Amino acid sequence: MSYPIPAETLETTLEIKKSLFHACAGYAPDREAAMTIIEQCKQRYPDARHHCWAYLLGDPNSPTSAAMNDDGEPSGTAGKPILNVLQHKGIGDIIVVVSRYFGGIKLGAGGLVRAYSGATQQSLEQLAIKKRIARQRYRVECDFKHEQYLRLWLEQHNAVVRGCDYAQGAILDIAIPASKLAELDNLLASLSNSRRLSH
Incomplete structure (x- = not known):
């Protein structure tokens, strides 16, 4: 079974109303690899207010596992939007972590959904992918x-x-x-x- 997977770990930054959204997309063939990337992002941005994430393991058309986490953001405004973008990209064995620095201006629930979706989208558009060979x-x-x-x-x-x-x-x-x-x-x-x- 072959399907597209990340060929690299890529980081991009999106700024919205002074809040910074650092998105990190990478290859995660299993849950342990995904957790390792989340930890690395927490260490890279230790003072970020939130580290929200989602991953999709296995074939993107029939994933073996998917998970998400809002990490303190209002329920459904971070992890779910990240996962939604992943589910429409057709890339397997992938994790995206978005670390947020609050800029002092509240974005509201709709604004957060757009920001986390946008940060994920931007990262995946630039991400190099390769075919997984079964x-x-x-x-x-x-x-x-x-x-x-x-x-x-x-x-x-x-x-x-x-x-x-x-x-x-x-x-x-x-x-x-x-x-x-x-x-x-x-x-x-x-x-x-x-x-x-x-x-």
């Missing part, structure tokens, strides 16, 4: 003499080596795009003592 995990066994060649081939075919055990030969723990599986099997068949193991 990979399947396998274990591959090969002779020591073929290990470097195999690692190079995997790297060139968008696969990731997650680990390696050594026994009679090398056993690589890999994650490979499903579309490359037949090519991998053909390669292994051509190398002595090499095969794909069930995971």
